[in-house]
Amino acid sequence: MYQYDEYDQAIVDARVEEFRDQVRRRLSGEMTEDQFKPLRLMNGLYLQLHAYMLRVAIPYGTLSGKQMHMLAHIARKYDKDYGHFTTRQNLQYNWIKLADAPDILAELATVEMHAIQTSGNCIRNISSDQYAGAAADEIEDPRPWAELLRQWSTFHPEFSYLPRKFKIAVIGSEEDRAAVRLHDIGLQIHRNDAGETGFRVFVGGGMGRTPMIAPVIRDFLPKADFLSYMEACLRVYNRYGRRDNLYKARIKILVHEIGADEYRRQVEEEFLHTRTLGLDAPQAEFDRIAAHFAPPAFESGLSDEIDRSDPDFALWLDQQVVAHKVPGYAIVNISLKPTGGIPGDASSAQIDLMADLGETYSFDELRVTHAQNIVLPHVRKSDLYAIWQKLDAAGLATPNLDLVGDIIACPGLDYCSLANARSIPLAQKISERFGEIGRQRDLGELKLKISGCINACGHHHAGHIGILGVDRKGEENYQLSFGGSGAEDASLAKIIGPGFSEDGVVDAIEKAVNVYTALRTDGERFIDTYRRVGEAPFKEAIYG
Amino acid sequence: MGDLIRFRDDETHEEPAVTLDAFLGQSNATAVRLEPTDDPRALIPHLSRLSLIEVSFPKFRDGRGYSIGSILREAGYAGELRAAGDVLVDQIGPMRRCGFDAFLSDAEIDRDVLDKLLSLHAHVYQKTVDGRAPVWARRHG
Numbered sequence: 001m002y003q004y005d006e007y008d009q010a011i012v013d014a015r016v017e018e019f020r021d022q023v024r025r026r027l028s029g030e031m032t033e034d035q036f037k038p039l040r041l042m043n044g045l046y047l048q049l050h051a052y053m054l055r056v057a058i059p060y061g062t063l064s065g066k067q068m069h070m071l072a073h074i075a076r077k078y079d080k081d082y083g084h085f086t087t088r089q090n091l092q093y094n095w096i097k098l099a100d101a102p103d104i105l106a107e108l109a110t111v112e113m114h115a116i117q118t119s120g121n122c123i124r125n126i127s128s129d130q131y132a133g134a135a136a137d138e139i140e141d142p143r144p145w146a147e148l149l150r151q152w153s154t155f156h157p158e159f160s161y162l163p164r165k166f167k168i169a170v171i172g173s174e175e176d177r178a179a180v181r182l183h184d185i186g187l188q189i190h191r192n193d194a195g196e197t198g199f200r201v202f203v204g205g206g207m208g209r210t211p212m213i214a215p216v217i218r219d220f221l222p223k224a225d226f227l228s229y230m231e232a233c234l235r236v237y238n239r240y241g242r243r244d245n246l247y248k249a250r251i252k253i254l255v256h257e258i259g260a261d262e263y264r265r266q267v268e269e270e271f272l273h274t275r276t277l278g279l280d281a282p283q284a285e286f287d288r289i290a291a292h293f294a295p296p297a298f299e300s301g302l303s304d305e306i307d308r309s310d311p312d313f314a315l316w317l318d319q320q321v322v323a324h325k326v327p328g329y330a331i332v333n334i335s336l337k338p339t340g341g342i343p344g345d346a347s348s349a350q351i352d353l354m355a356d357l358g359e360t361y362s363f364d365e366l367r368v369t370h371a372q373n374i375v376l377p378h379v380r381k382s383d384l385y386a387i388w389q390k391l392d393a394a395g396l397a398t399p400n401l402d403l404v405g406d407i408i409a410c411p412g413l414d415y416c417s418l419a420n421a422r423s424i425p426l427a428q429k430i431s432e433r434f435g436e437i438g439r440q441r442d443l444g445e446l447k448l449k450i451s452g453c454i455n456a457c458g459h460h461h462a463g464h465i466g467i468l469g470v471d472r473k474g475e476e477n478y479q480l481s482f483g484g485s486g487a488e489d490a491s492l493a494k495i496i497g498p499g500f501s502e503d504g505v506v507d508a509i510e511k512a513v514n515v516y517t518a519l520r521t522d523g524e525r526f527i528d529t530y531r532r533v534g535e536a537p538f539k540e541a542i543y544g
Numbered sequence: 545m546g547d548l549i550r551f552r553d554d555e556t557h558e559e560p561a562v563t564l565d566a567f568l569g570q571s572n573a574t575a576v577r578l579e580p581t582d583d584p585r586a587l588i589p590h591l592s593r594l595s596l597i598e599v600s601f602p603k604f605r606d607g608r609g610y611s612i613g614s615i616l617r618e619a620g621y622a623g624e625l626r627a628a629g630d631v632l633v634d635q636i637g638p639m640r641r642c643g644f645d646a647f648l649s650d651a652e653i654d655r656d657v658l659d660k661l662l663s664l665h666a667h668v669y670q671k672t673v674d675g676r677a678p679v680w681a682r683r684h685g
Contacts, residue, residue, distance in 0.1 A: 005683070007679040007682065007683065008679075014664045014667075018664050021657070022634065038604070038605060039634055121605070152670055154669050155638070155669065156669075157672060158672070159607070159610075160638050161604075162607055235614075238607055238608060273618070277618060277671070279670070281678075282684055285683060
């Protein structure tokens with residue numbers, strides 16, 4: 001994985017110094033909260049309901065054991081002994097003191113980590129495929145491009161005060177595990193008819209109160225023009241994105257209002273100019289970055305045999321372990337969704353344990369997924385049983401990947417100052433209602449996503465089952481939607497009818513899955529059946 | 545209003561700046577004031593006779609002026625490029641990178657804070673109009 005050189009380290013160290021001074025000026029009253037806000041936000045520091053929340057960047061979700069240990073250390077020393085992994089592949093701490101923030105950033109910098117641009121109206125942390133470099137279906141590893149984007153976007157002076165936040169995701173496979181079409185810019189490495197690899201560029205997707213699936217703005221972007229084309233996309237947005245209304249300021253609204261063709265025309269015109277400016281890093285720089293992502297020293301001739309005699313292990317194996325591109329190896333998914341638990345939360349001890357496993361068994365590499373789980377990307381099949389035993393002892397072996405218990409939920413009204421309703425207690429109730437793993441496995445892939453407000457941080461628009469918490473006359477009320485997907489078959493979920501109380505929505509989900517099990521044909525997932533039969537039978541069962 | 549902060553050696557240009565419309569309508573003016581919605585490329589045929597372009601920042605959150613500055617410098621403008629309005633001390637560094645070399649802030653700018661901020665970032669990742677070598681150029685110099 002990528003390692004800082006003297007330049008990267010100096011840039012992060014300088015930011016720690018700069019932020020320390022900004023906090024000093026704020027605490028001394030030289031700066032107003034209004035002036036401080038965009039500065040702290042650009043550094044991942046939010047003022048929430050009860051305390052400051054600090055969001056630490058995990059670029060494209062990749063980190064080492066040492067970095068993971070540091071996350072545990074910070075949780076222990078400065079927070080309440082746990083951290084929360086987010087849908088942006090980051091980690092947030094919920095109970096931070098402003099005065100501690102500079103010291104936390106200084107500690108992060110010692111392991112090549114930071115909180116730069118994890119919030120604010122700037123280019124956010126770049127996200128990617130959690131199986132990058134390991135997936136059997138990969139055309140090319142997207143992470144060198146994600147790292148190039150990380151560097152280019154870090155303190156980009158022209159794009160530090162965009163109309164709104166800006167999220168970019170990069171993948172290198174046909175299967176979309178990063179929801180690229182629901183990003184401001186989604187980049188997919190693919191091969192053109194001439195056999196060259198380049199990028200398909202999607203612009204203008206997003207969730208929030210106006211969900212949109214991004215159109216293709218360019219079908220094939222040559223690699224040599226990567227950054228100059230990004231500059232053109234961003235410059236058009238910076239100049240013409242709406243600034244009169246916070247809720248219409250994302251690039252999806254610009255692309256929607258002027259149309260994909262007009263946006264494309266403007267970008268191409270700007271690109272004719274930006275490509276003359278020498279903005280693209282030379283091939284040697286790409287090669288330098290890519291060398292950091294060279295495959296680890298996989299052993300050859302390893303056996304693919306796994307002893308399945310322990311039934312609990314076999315269950316976990318079937319649900320949590322997926323194919324690796326190298327024989328004898330596997331990709332392990334660690335569930336942060338224990339039955340009745342808080343999705344994405346992990347204690348310091350659990351974070352330390354996962355760090356140890358990454359160091360011992362996965363070439364010192366771990367990944368965070370946008371579904372708020374952890375991945376060990378490169379594990380020998382012969383080590384799987386030992387890994388499972390350690391995970392199981394730490395409460396980290398729930399076999400529910402992509403099942404109804406694998407819920408994505410935003411922090412909701414328990415933490416967030418924007419939320420209208422609580423997400424976490426509802427996630428816990430659903431998780432308990434469907435706690436029996438045999439039943440979950442019978443229901444198959446079922447992506448359930450909960451947002452506690454219209455900003456959709458819990459990705460409810462992309463849920464096979466999506467739940468949106470709203471405030472109705474002072475009561476928490478939950479709207480139920482079906483049919484969304486963040487994968488390569490991207491679609492937006494549709495509200496089925498009037499909302500429910502917390503218990504009511506759990507009952508409604510129960511009825512919906514009963515409709516599914518009654519109507520499904522062989523091999524059909526919940527979403528496939530819903531797409532085939534339409535909403536009527538579900539509506540009838542729930543409201544009839 | 546704070547003092548004019550300049551990073552230029554030439555004399556301050558005293559002629560009042562006119563709006564873009566007024567400039568394009570008349571004009572032998574040598575100073576123009578651009579609003580965030582103005583298209584700076586309308587000035588490209590006239591850049592050589594301009595001595596001052598003032599770009600308005602009505603709110604510090606409005607980042608359109610950063611693109612305006614970059615576009616003007618990319619087009620070869622060499623005169624004074626002044627950021628005026630709600631310009632905060634922490635924004636002057638990024639604005640310098642977008643070609644601004646003069647600042648007229650609504651608020652008093654603390655020069656000690658500014659000098660420290662400007663000296664902090666020894667390295668930059670992007671190539672911009674300020675001519676600084678990005679780290680990729682240093683790495684492969």
